[in-house]
Amino acid sequence: MTALSALLARDLRLAVRVGGGALIGILFFTLLVTVMPFAVGPDLPQLARLGPAILWLGALLASLLALDRLLAMDHEDGTLDLILTARVPLELAVAAKALAHWLTTGLPLVIAAPLLGLLLNLEPKATAAIAVTLLAGTPALTFIGLIGAALTVALRRGGLLLAILVLPLTVPVLIFGVAAANAAIAGSVPFGTPFTILCALTLISIVIGPLAAAIALRQGLE
């Protein structure tokens, strides 16, 4: 097994075993979607119109809250030091960790979204559109969040600061994710345009996220 696949496998195993990862993320997502109608009102047509926004916001916040687990734990127990002595570039190592994080936190949200769409009176076509945009966009949330996690890795209880730093950076993803979902539902704009931009944002973040995170980690070591 290569070093990177070992890292990926270990992170996947930890997320599933420690029990923190997938299920708690889905639970939080569900709670958010449940709470929104209390604030917005139970009017079903209105909920259906707000559906893409509510699901995207829920996914964003659920992703955000799981981010401090991404790097801080390895920093605390010395595993990050060990990763630095491994013969893999730090950029790839943090990318592998981010991939594991998305598989265990982001992907479950994508799978849960259609079920939650039922709560929001969304039609199957709308739900499918939202799920596809979440599939394309949640990796961006994780890889951008990776940067914030790297910047705040040494801080105790840096979770709130992490959210503050990451949220502005995720605004474009949110904009295009919801725009794409709405385009698929209402059809006023062709779905392809915002969707391809969303995919582009994800691809950019997959490159820039690990690069910036590695720089931040190395700089923070001195």
Added chain:
Amino acid sequence: MMRLMGSDLTCVRGGRQVFSGVGFTVGAGEALLVMGPNGAGKSSLLRLVAGLLRPQQGRLKLEGGDLELTIAEQAHYLGHQDALKPSLSARENLGFWTALLGGEAAKSGHALAAVGLDDLAHLPAIYLSAGQRRRLAIARLIAVERPIWLLDEPTSVLDVAAQAMLADLIRAHVAGRGLVLVASHGPIGLNGAKQLRLGQQADQGTQPS
């Protein structure tokens, strides 16, 4: 022949100068004992060699090593923390380290036996005592072969028997043309190791013990 040399090293952490003008030379088949009081910078020096800290001044040079790899990538760094995941078993932890550091999976069984943990290998690491966890971290040194060992107070949680075991392991490594830097408060049973004293009397070079 491999040689690790540090010259005129200065380390600043948190705005405070930890040490300055430190130099040393360790060759293959030699051990260097880094001694000094608390706060003298023993841990910082080891982290510096491991590439986890950058010196403000000075140079580190490795001769006779692999030119494509950094010093850190040819070293084992054993710090105060054990890099253990509590929910994984001892064997799983060691297996991960072996794979991460590019060792062969087959060796980890032998490594566990060498540190006396083979009957506890299946237990989640959370059930291990501090001494057992440190022994597991030491097993990493055996499971993956790397020429340079950087050990930061490795005996601090070990009982007498385990300390002797570690001393044997270090002697074996040194005999096999490896290099060892050990930071310690007191002697750890290595005869003939060079000494480097940090602290009030910051040394400019190394002297045999």
Added chain:
Amino acid sequence: MSLIQLANPSRFLAVSGRALPWLSAATVLVFAIGIIQIYFAPDDYQQGATVKIMFIHVPAAWLGIFGWLLMSAAALGTLVWRHPLADMAGKAAAPIGSAFTLMCLVTGSLWGRPMWGTYWVWDARLTSVLVLFLMYLGVIALWRTIEDPTQAARAAAVLTLVGAINVPIIKFSVDWWNTLHQPASVLRLGGSTIHPAILVPLIVMAIAFTLLFLTLHLAAMRNEIMRRRVRSMMMLQAAAPAES
């Protein structure tokens, strides 16, 4: 005197100490000229005198962005060249840039109420500037939360550069929405569309604001150098042996 020589904090203190009074005087002078020109500038035929908020609002917007560009340059200095003053330049610029951005938002809001009938609207420009303001606050929060100044400088530098990429992305992404805000009218291909009677005071105010930024920035950097000296002294005091 080369830039490298200026990198020595003591020398920087000496040079900036001599420059600061001149810079302050120039700032006051250009502001005076600008305010006089504003007084004599014509009123808008629709908005009346309210349009003169523009003379504060637009330069404030420019300087909010200028602040982030300055921070980005400082960030490169910190990460790539490890220039000792780059850390302080970035740290000093953040509050000033955020203040100008806030000024832009507030004056814009006050101007928008009589003009558009609303204090706020979620269009392209406003949203981008609001996000910029929040990013400023994020950088400042990072500076304050990491205790070691060198580490804080490096983390802030990375965040600044990533944020610099994000600002144009946000600007272009929100262009999807119909914009209520006035489209670009000064820095445009084909020359400005504004009459010189308004344009000249605007440029003068922009220069005045820039001088204000630089004056405040220089003063803030001097303060930061002093602050670090105090910190070093306290650390030395803690480390020194007790006096008998």
